[in-house]
Amino acid sequence: MNKFRIHIAKRDTMPVAAAWAIRIGAIVLALLLGSLLTLVLTGKNPLSVLLTIVQGAFGTERKIWTTLRDTSVLLMFGLAVAPAFKMRFWNIGAEGQVLMSGLGTAVVMFFLGGKINDGLLIILMLVAAIVCGMLWAFIPAVIKAKWNTNETLSTLMLNYIAAQIVSMFIAWAVPSGSMKMGIINQDTNAGWLPALFGNKHILIIIMALLITAFVFVYIKYGKGGYELTVVGESVKTARYVGIKVEWVIIRTMLISGAICGIIGFLQVAGVEHTISPNTAGGLGFTAVLVAWMAKLNPIVMIFTSMLIVVMSNGAGDVASSLGLNASFSDILTGIILFFLIGCEFFINYKICFSAKNDKISSDVTDSKESESSGGVEENEGGKQS
Amino acid sequence: MKKMKKIAAVALSAAMALGLCACGDNASNTTQTASNDGVTVKAGFICLHDENSTYDLNFINGAKSACEAMGIEYIIKTNIPEGAECQTAAEELVDAGCNFVFADSFGHEDYIIEAAKEFPEVQFAHATGTKAHTEGLSNFHNAFASIYEGRYLAGITAGLKLNEMIENGQITADQAKMGYVGAYPYAEVVSGYTSFYLGAKSVCPTVTMDVTYTSSWYDETAEKEGANKLINNGCVLISQHADSMGAPTACENAGVPNVSYNGSTLSACPNTFLVSSRIDWAPYFTYAMTAIKNGETFATDYVGTIATGSVCLTDLSGNVAEGTADAIETAKAALANGTLHVFDTATFTVGGSAVTEYMADVDSDPAYEGDHNVIVDGHFAESADGFRSAPYFDLRIDGITELQ
Numbered sequence: 001m002n003k004f005r006i007h008i009a010k011r012d013t014m015p016v017a018a019a020w021a022i023r024i025g026a027i028v029l030a031l032l033l034g035s036l037l038t039l040v041l042t043g044k045n046p047l048s049v050l051l052t053i054v055q056g057a058f059g060t061e062r063k064i065w066t067t068l069r070d071t072s073v074l075l076m077f078g079l080a081v082a083p084a085f086k087m088r089f090w091n092i093g094a095e096g097q098v099l100m101s102g103l104g105t106a107v108v109m110f111f112l113g114g115k116i117n118d119g120l121l122i123i124l125m126l127v128a129a130i131v132c133g134m135l136w137a138f139i140p141a142v143i144k145a146k147w148n149t150n151e152t153l154s155t156l157m158l159n160y161i162a163a164q165i166v167s168m169f170i171a172w173a174v175p176s177g178s179m180k181m182g183i184i185n186q187d188t189n190a191g192w193l194p195a196l197f198g199n200k201h202i203l204i205i206i207m208a209l210l211i212t213a214f215v216f217v218y219i220k221y222g223k224g225g226y227e228l229t230v231v232g233e234s235v236k237t238a239r240y241v242g243i244k245v246e247w248v249i250i251r252t253m254l255i256s257g258a259i260c261g262i263i264g265f266l267q268v269a270g271v272e273h274t275i276s277p278n279t280a281g282g283l284g285f286t287a288v289l290v291a292w293m294a295k296l297n298p299i300v301m302i303f304t305s306m307l308i309v310v311m312s313n314g315a316g317d318v319a320s321s322l323g324l325n326a327s328f329s330d331i332l333t334g335i336i337l338f339f340l341i342g343c344e345f346f347i348n349y350k351i352c353f354s355a356k357n358d359k360i361s362s363d364v365t366d367s368k369e370s371e372s373s374g375g376v377e378e379n380e381g382g383k384q385s
Numbered sequence: 386m387k388k389m390k391k392i393a394a395v396a397l398s399a400a401m402a403l404g405l406c407a408c409g410d411n412a413s414n415t416t417q418t419a420s421n422d423g424v425t426v427k428a429g430f431i432c433l434h435d436e437n438s439t440y441d442l443n444f445i446n447g448a449k450s451a452c453e454a455m456g457i458e459y460i461i462k463t464n465i466p467e468g469a470e471c472q473t474a475a476e477e478l479v480d481a482g483c484n485f486v487f488a489d490s491f492g493h494e495d496y497i498i499e500a501a502k503e504f505p506e507v508q509f510a511h512a513t514g515t516k517a518h519t520e521g522l523s524n525f526h527n528a529f530a531s532i533y534e535g536r537y538l539a540g541i542t543a544g545l546k547l548n549e550m551i552e553n554g555q556i557t558a559d560q561a562k563m564g565y566v567g568a569y570p571y572a573e574v575v576s577g578y579t580s581f582y583l584g585a586k587s588v589c590p591t592v593t594m595d596v597t598y599t600s601s602w603y604d605e606t607a608e609k610e611g612a613n614k615l616i617n618n619g620c621v622l623i624s625q626h627a628d629s630m631g632a633p634t635a636c637e638n639a640g641v642p643n644v645s646y647n648g649s650t651l652s653a654c655p656n657t658f659l660v661s662s663r664i665d666w667a668p669y670f671t672y673a674m675t676a677i678k679n680g681e682t683f684a685t686d687y688v689g690t691i692a693t694g695s696v697c698l699t700d701l702s703g704n705v706a707e708g709t710a711d712a713i714e715t716a717k718a719a720l721a722n723g724t725l726h727v728f729d730t731a732t733f734t735v736g737g738s739a740v741t742e743y744m745a746d747v748d749s750d751p752a753y754e755g756d757h758n759v760i761v762d763g764h765f766a767e768s769a770d771g772f773r774s775a776p777y778f779d780l781r782i783d784g785i786t787e788l789q
Contacts (some may be wrong), residue, residue: 060480066473179569179600180467183495272469274495327435 007352026343030336056317057310069201072208075305077287080259087228093155095284096162097136101264104132106275113190130261137257145246163277181274193270216298423678428459429478433490435463439647440628444489447666467492475500501525529774530689533580535662535696537727540584547589549706558591564615565596566625566632576776605629649699661699686774728765733782745777
C-alpha cells in the first residue's frame with residue numbers, strides 16, 4: 001500500500017485568527033484571479049482593478065456613505081435571519097418579509113400621505129411595516145410548529161407570493177406606464193424619513209447598530225436566546241427541560257419578521273420612496289452568506305456584511321471605469337463569492353496527503369474526538385456549511 | 386473579546402489605508418483643464434440596459450458620436466434600474482464632474498428629478514419623460530423625437546411589401562394582416578404602432594393589424610413568443626417596439642418580413658429585414674451640450690424631427706418592394722413641409738366615427754385625466770409645441786386589434 005492518497009478530515013475548531021487568515025487569503029486569491037481575467041480580457045494593468053474596487057467602495061464621500069448604508073441594510077438582513085438559523089430553522093424568507101413590510105409602508109404612504117399629520121403618518125407606516133413583516137414570518141413559523149412543514153420551502157415560496165402581491169398592487173395603483181410605482185409623494189415628501197444631521201444615510205446606520213446590539217444581547221444573554229439555542233441543538237432536549245418548542249419557533253420568527261419590518265420601512269420610507277418587486281434586491285439570500293460567514297455572531301456580521309458590500313460595490317465600478325460590460329462586475333463578484341464560500345471548506349476540513357493507511361485511521365479518530373469534544377457553539381456553522 | 390478587538394483593529398486600519406489611497410487617486414482624476422471658450426462640458430449617460438439592447442445601443446452610439454465630435458469627456462453607466470439606483474448613478478456622475486446628465490428610460494424620470502433638485506447647477510435631461518413641463522425646474526429637461534413620422538415611413542415600406550405579396554398571389558387583399566410586438570400598452574407604444582399602421586394603410590387600404598404586449602422593455606423570449614404567436618395567427622409581416630432581437634429573430638426563422646426599430650437588424654436577419662426607423666440622439670446631445678458650453682438655456686421639451694436629423698430610416702434592404710424608396714421620399718417631403726400629417730383625422734376612425742375632439746393626458750396626474758384638446762386643424766397634434774415632447778396618442782383606432 002504505497003499508493004499516495006488524499007484524505008479529507010474534519011478539523012479541530014480552528015483559532016479565529018487562523019480562520020480569518022484563510023478568508024483573507026481567499027479574498028487575495030479571488031482578487032488575483034479577477035485581475036488576471038481583466039488582464040487577459042482587456043490587457044489593462046491588474047493593479048488598476050484592485051484600485052478601482054477600492055475606489056468604487058470608498059472613492060468619494062458619497063461612495064463611503066453608500067457603502068456604509070448598503071452594509072447596514074445587508075447587516076440588518078443578516079440579523080433578521082440569524083436567530084432563526086441558530087434555532088436550525090432555515091428561514092430564507094427575509095426577502096418576502098421585507099417586501100411585504102415595504103408594501104405595507106408604501107400603501108400607508110400612498111393613501112394617507114398629505115391627509116394626516118406627517119409624524120402620525122410615519123408612525124402608521126412603521127406599524128404597518130412591522131405587522132406585515134411579522135405576518136409573513138408567522139405563516140411559515142406556525143405551519144412548521146403545528147404540522148412540521150419544511151420551512152425552507154415555505155419561506156422560499158412566500159418570497160414569490162410577496163413579489164406577486166407587490167406587482168398586483170403596482171398594476172392596480174398605477175394602471176398606465178411600465179409597471180413602475182414611481183416615487184411616492186414626490187411633490188409633498190409626505191412620509192419620507194427626515195435626514196438626520198443633514199445626512200439621509202445616518203438613520204439607517206444607527207438602526208442597524210441598534211438592531212445588532214439587540215440581537216447580540218438577545219441571543220447571548222436573553223432567556224429567549226437560550227431557548228432557541230437549545231431548540232437548535234436538540235428539540236428532544238428542549239422538550240425534556242420543559243421548553244415549549246412550538247412557541248419558541250413562533251416567537252423567534254416573529255422577531256425575524258419584526259426586524260424585516262424595520263428594514264422594509266427604512267428602505268421604502270428612507271431610501272427608495274417607492275416599492276417594486278425588487279425592493280429587497282435579493283439581499284435576503286445574500287444575508288444567509290453574511291450570517292454563516294460570521295458563524296451567526298451579530299458583531300462579526302458587521303464585518304462580513306461590509307466585506308460583501310465593498311466587494312460588490314467595488315466590482316460595479318470596475319466594469320464602468322474599464323469600459324467593460326456590466327456583466328463583468330457580476331463575474332468578478334461571482335469569483336469573490338466563490339472563493340469566500342469555498343474557503344470555509346478549508347476552515348472546517350483539512351486535507352491530508354499520506355502514504356500509509358494507519359496514518360489515515362489515526363486522523364479519523366482524531367477528527368472524531370475533536371468533533372465530540374469541540375465547543376458545540378463554535379462548531380455550529382462548520383457542521384452545516 | 387480580545388480576538389474581536391484585534392480583528393476590529395485590523396479591519397479599521399485596512400479600511401483607513403484603502404480610504405487614503407482612494408482619496409489620493411481620486412484627486413488626480415478630477416483635475417480638469419480650464420477651457421478658453423465657454424464652460425467645459427462633461428457628460429454622463431445613464432442607460433437602463435447595455436449594448437445588447439437595441440434601444441440602449443442607439444443612445445450609446447448617439448452619445449459617443451456627439452461627444453467625440455465636440456471633444457467632450459463622457460461617462461456611460463449601463464444596466465441602471467428604474468429605481469433609487471438611478472438617483473445614486475446620477476449623483477455619482479455629478480461627483481465625477483459631469484455637468485450634463487442624461488437618462489434614457491421612462492422609469493428613470495422621478496429619480497432624475499430628485500437629482501435635479503439636489504444639484505441645481507447641473508443640467509439633467511431625460512428621454513421619453515413627461516414631467517419637465519409641469520415640474521418647474523430650470524435644470525430638468527425632457528427630450529423625444531417625432532418618431533411617429535419615422536414609423537409612418539417604415540409603415541409605407543410595410544404596406545408596399547404587402548401589395549407586392551398580394552400581386553404575387555401569396556396572399557389575398559383580405560389577408561393583409563400585420564403583427565406588432567409592443568412592450569406596454571401606453572402612449573409611447575400606441576402612438577408608435579398606430580403611425581406604423583397608418584403608414585401601411587396609406588398605400589395598402591385593406592391592411593389590418595394585431596398587437597401583442599410583452600410587459601417588458603427587454604425580454605427576448607417573450608418577444609420571440611409574441612412574434613411567433615402573431616405569425617401563427619396569420620400575420621404576414623411583423624414589426625416591434627421592444628428592445629431585444631427576439632421578434633426579428635423569430636421572423637427570420639419563420640421567413641416573415643420584419644420592419645425593425647432602433648437600428649438595422651440586417652446582419653442577423655438578411656432574408657427578412659426590410660427597414661428600421663430610429664431616433665438619432667446625436668443632434669439632441671449636440672444641441673444641449675452646445676447650450677451648456679455657451680452658458681445658454683435650452684428647451685424644457687425638445688422634439689427632434691426629420692429636419693433636425695433626429696428621425697431617420699436605415700438603408701432599405703434588398704427585400705423591399707419595388708418603388709419603396711421613391712414612395713418614402715415623397716412622403717418624407719410632404720411630412721417636412723406640413724402638407725401631410727401622420728394622424729390626420731380623415732384617415733382613421735375610432736369606434737366607427739371620426740375624431741373631432743380628444744382630451745389627452747398631457748400633464749401627468751394621478752387620475753390620468755385628459756387635460757388638453759389635442760385635435761388641431763384636422764389632425765391629432767402628437768409631440769407638438771405647447772404640449773409636451775413625449776407621445777400622448779393613446780386612441781385605439783379601427784383596424785388594429787389588441788390581443789389579450
